Structure formats: structure tokens, C-alpha cells
Amino acid sequence: MEKYSHLRVIGEGSFGRAVLVQCKSTQEKYVLKEIQLPKNQSKQQSSRKEAVLLSTMKHPSIVAFREVFEADGLLCIVMEYCSGGDLLHKIQLQKSSQFTVDNILKWFAQMCAGAKYIHDKRVLHRDLKSKNVFLADDGSVKLGDFGSACILNSSKAYAYTYVGTPYYVAPEIWDNKPYNNKSDVWSLGCVLYELCTLRHPFQASSWKSLILKVCRGAYPPLPNHLPYELHYLIKHMFKTNPKDRPSVHTILTSHRVSRLLRTHLPSQVLKTEEAKRTGRWNREEGRKVANFLGEKSLIKTSTIEGGDLPKSSCESTEPALRKQWATEPRSTVLQMLANASLVSSDSMAAALQSSSTHESDSEASKQRKQWVRDPPEKLLGLLEKAQLNKAFSTFLIHRGDDNPLVGPLSQQRGDDTDGFKPEVLVDESRLQPRSDDEDTDFEEDSPCDWVDEIEKIFSEH
Numbered sequence: 192m193e194k195y196s197h198l199r200v201i202g203e204g205s206f207g208r209a210v211l212v213q214c215k216s217t218q219e220k221y222v223l224k225e226i227q228l229p230k231n232q233s234k235q236q237s238s239r240k241e242a243v244l245l246s247t248m249k250h251p252s253i254v255a256f257r258e259v260f261e262a263d264g265l266l267c268i269v270m271e272y273c274s275g276g277d278l279l280h281k282i283q284l285q286k287s288s289q290f291t292v293d294n295i296l297k298w299f300a301q302m303c304a305g306a307k308y309i310h311d312k313r314v315l316h317r318d319l320k321s322k323n324v325f326l327a328d329d330g331s332v333k334l335g336d337f338g339s340a341c342i343l344n345s346s347k348a349y350a351y352t353y354v355g356t357p358y359y360v361a362p363e364i365w366d367n368k369p370y371n372n373k374s375d376v377w378s379l380g381c382v383l384y385e386l387c388t389l390r391h392p393f394q395a396s397s398w399k400s401l402i403l404k405v406c407r408g409a410y411p412p413l414p415n416h417l418p419y420e421l422h423y424l425i426k427h428m429f430k431t432n433p434k435d436r437p438s439v440h441t442i443l444t445s446h447r448v449s450r451l452l453r454t455h456l457p458s459q460v461l462k463t464e465e466a467k468r469t470g471r472w473n474r475e476e477g478r479k480v481a482n483f484l485g486e487k488s489l490i491k492t493s494t495i496e497g498g499d500l501p502k503s504s505c506e507s508t509e510p511a512l513r514k515q516w517a518t519e520p521r522s523t524v525l526q527m528l529a530n531a532s533l534v535s536s537d538s539m540a541a542a543l544q545s546s547s548t549h550e551s552d553s554e555a556s557k558q559r560k561q562w563v564r565d566p567p568e569k570l571l572g573l574l575e576k577a578q579l580n581k582a583f584s585t586f587l588i589h590r591g592d593d594n595p596l597v598g599p600l601s602q603q604r605g606d607d608t609d610g611f612k613p614e615v616l617v618d619e620s621r622l623q624p625r626s627d628d629e630d631t632d633f634e635e636d637s638p639c640d641w642v643d644e645i646e647k648i649f650s651e652h
């Protein structure tokens with residue numbers, strides 16, 4: 192904390208305070224976000240792990256993390272300061288003068304590039320909205336605040352359940368299904384629509400009307416002067432079934448709009464993408480790999496020649512025996528297979544399609560696990576108590592609060608905290624690039640059943 196001088200508080204969100212700070216040695220300005228840590232030490236660990244993981248992510252279209260540390264019981268995340276402010280503010284300043292198509296495409300392409308980068312690393316943004324998109328000095332946009340929800344969720348800090356920002360939340364979330372990469376695509380669609388019209392796609396005067404419009408995917412059409420590709424893209428991004436929505440990877444590479452978008456991507460991003468696609472490396476990457484392979488083959492040679500290299504804990508002096516399949520399948524496997532029901536991919540698809548009709552009477556469907564939809568009415572009833580003007584804020588549900596739908600973290604402080612442990616291990620596999628032809632299609636690891644959470648809270652009162 193001593194490294195930075197405190198300039199001013201720039202805002203207060205659901206996760207805590209955002210402070211503009213200046214590095215004493217370089218005079219560079221940064222934003223410092225303060226997030227409260229839970230009291231329980233073991234619960235702090237996953238928060239730190241996620242924060243460290245996020246701090247390793249670097250891309251021209253995401254707000255860069257500079258460092259993460261702990262001070263006074265707060266997890267402090269220091270990040271790039273975007274002097275142009277947020278996109279919501281920019282949209283509001285436009286009044287009624289529309290953005291040019293070029294501008295819309297440029298910003299949207301940059302947002303997609305940022306989203307693709309984090310999705311490729313199996314990180315979901317989970318709170319994409321124009322307020323979380325920032326304008327850099329050079330006029331480009333960057334995604335901010337990604338993963339904050341992850342940090343909070345993984346720590347279960349203060350037993351909050353993350354919801355998102357209602358106006359940008361995808362229909363599957365209202366339907367009590369897990370958040371996935373396509374839910375981020377829906378929210379990006381909302382931001383794109385705002386850029387195109389300066390209005391939000393799902394305007395409503397009550398929660399009920401808002402949620403129903405979102406669940407039906409009912410939005411006013413885009414103005415005619417906009418290119419056909421944008422109409423087509425918005426239509427796809429607002430498909431109510433996440434499986435029908437394109438991933439950001441598809442939007443950037445093989446969608447009808449891709450050609451238009453790619454002309455607006457920073458050359459740096461295009462070069463990396465192209466190298467990945469063609470499997471070619473640039474000179475520097477090639478040199479690194481050549482060095483690495485050189486070292487590898489040396490190790491291999493000396494091993495073969497019986498050279499006395501230090502042994503790692505998992506190495507043996509005997510030539511390693513290759514793992515083989517046992518000739519007979521294990522009895523436990525056979526047992527499992529005997530108990531499993533035979534579900535073909537077709538019948539699975541049919542089961543998913545008929546999710547709204549709860550159960551079918553057939554014997555086979557009884558054995559199958561099915562989505563049991565919560566009737567939206569239950570949710571709507573619960574939300575009747577909440578105010579619509581809150582629908583543009585990030586929602587956290589705080590168990591045990593009188594007003595469970597509003598729970599700014601900044602009003603609570605942990606008191607039993609220790610110093611930051613930099614030796615936190617990150618999940619290295621999440622930092623590895625994935626294969627080129629693998630489209631992003633994943634869900635969060637431990638989805639929270641937040642409709643149930645809301646219900647529990649209300650039933651306790």
C-alpha cells in the first residue's frame with residue numbers, strides 16, 4: 192500500500208471501493224479495487240488463488256492487472272487506469288447522436304477479442320455490461336472487472352451468492368441453469384445493442400416485465416440503417432437457448448459478421464490468432480521452442496546413456512513400465528455399467544428439449560437426470576419486493592440481510608486476517624492455450640442454485 196499515493200475514490204460498486212492511486216516511483220496512475228476478505232482463513236485461499244490467476248492475464252482488450260496484495264483485511268487489486276471512463280457514461284453522453292457503424296464494429300471487435308481471451312482460459316466474465324467496459328487513452332475499449340465474481344464466489348466470502356446485473360442477465364440464469372460462456376455472449380449482445388441504439392434491448396417498467404422480455408428474447412428491432420450483418424448477429428446473440436448462441440470464437444472467426452469485425456482488430460491480436468490458426472510461430476516463439484527442444488533432447492540422451500542426472504521424485508532408475516489396460520475390465524466398472532441407463536445423444540437432446548414439461552411417464556425418462564425448471568413465477572414473486580432501479584447494478588445476495596437483494600460488500604469488514612501469501616499456487620492448466628479447433632463451450636464448475644438461495648432467505652424472514 193505504501194507504494195501508492197491515494198488520489199481519490201472514483202466509485203463504489205457492489206464488490207467494494209475503486210480508488211485512483213499513483214505509483215510513487217513511476218508516477219503512473221492505477222485503479223485500486225478493495226475487496227473484503229472473509230474471516231475464515233481456509234476460505235480466503237481460493238479467493239487469493241483466483242486473484243493470482245487473474246493477475247497473470249494480459250491482453251490489449253482487457254484491463255490489465257498490475258498486482259494483488261492484502262492490506263488491512265482487504266484484498267487489493269491494482270489495475271490499469273482507463274482515463275476515458277466507462278462505456279455506459281460514453282453512451283449517455285451521446286444523447287441522441289448515434290455512433291458510426293465503424294465505431295460500433297471496432298469497439299465490439301475489441302470486446303470480443305477480450306472475451307475470447309478469457310474464455311480460452313476458462314474464465315467467465317459473468318458481469319459484462321457497458322459499465323464494465325472501459326475506454327483507454329487511445330480510444331480502444333477494454334473489458335474490466337472480469338472474474339471479480341469468481342473471486343467472491345470461490346471464497347464464499349460473507350456467504351454471498353453472485354447473480355449478475357439483471358438487465359444484462361441471460362435467460363438461462365433466470366431459468367436457474369448454470370452460467371456458461373454463452374451467458375457472457377448474451378450480455379455482450381446487450382452491450383452491442385446499446386452501442387447500436389443508445390438504448391437497452393430489454394426496457395421494462397417492472398421486474399416481471401423485464402424478466403419475461405429477457406426469457407422470450409423480445410427486443411425492438413435494430414434501426415434499418417445498420418448493416419444486415421449486425422441485425423443477423425444480434426438475432427443470434429439473443430437466442431434464448433444458449434446452445435443456439437454463437438461463442439465469441441465463432442463470432443470472430445466464422446460468423447457472417449466476422450469479416451467486418453476482423454478489419455477492426457488490433458494487428459497484434461490478429462497476428463497471434465493467425466499464428467495459432469496456421470500453427471506457425473513467429474521468430475521469437477520459434478527460438479524459444481527450439482531452445483526448449485534442444486534441452487529436452489539433451490536430457491533424453493543422457494538418460495538413455497545412463498548419465499547420472501538428479502532424479503525427480505517420480506522418476507525411477509528402472510526404465511519406466513508403460514501403463515497397460517488390464518485384460519479384464521474391473522468389476523467396479525462392470526457394476527457401474529450394469530446400473531447405468533442407456534442414453535443415446537438423441538434421447539438426451541430430446542430430454543433437454545422437453546425440459547419445460549418436467550417429467551414424461553416413460554420408464555427410461557425416469558432414470559434420466561433432467562432439468563427441473565423452477566417456475567419463473569416463484570422468482571417473480573420474490574423479486575416483487577426489489578426495486579427496478581437496482582437492475583442496472585451487480586447483484587449479490589447476502590444471506591441474513593433484511594434486504595437480501597442489495598448487499599454492498601463495502602459495508603462489511605473482516606477482522607481476523609493475516610498477511611498475503613504470495614506462494615499461492617495457481618491452476619496452471621488454466622493458463623495453457625487450448626487447441627485451435629476447440630470452440631469455447633463450458634459452464635462454471637460449481638453452479639450455485641441462486642433461486643433456491645433467494646427462496647431460503649425469504650423463508651427465513
Ligand SMILES: Nc1ncnc2c1ncn2[C@@H]1O[C@H](COP(=O)(O)OP(=O)(O)OP(=O)(O)O)[C@@H](O)[C@H]1O
Pocket residue numbers: 201202203204205206207208209222254270271272273274276277322323325335336583584585
Ligand atoms: N480500470 C478502471 N479505470 C477507470 N475507471 C474505473 C476502472 N475500474 C472502475 N472504474 C470506475 O470506478 C467506479 C466504480 O467501479 P466498480 O467496478 O467498483 O463498480 P461499478 O461497476 O460502478 O458497480 P457494480 O460493480 O456494482 O456494477 C465506476 O465509476 C467505474 O467506471
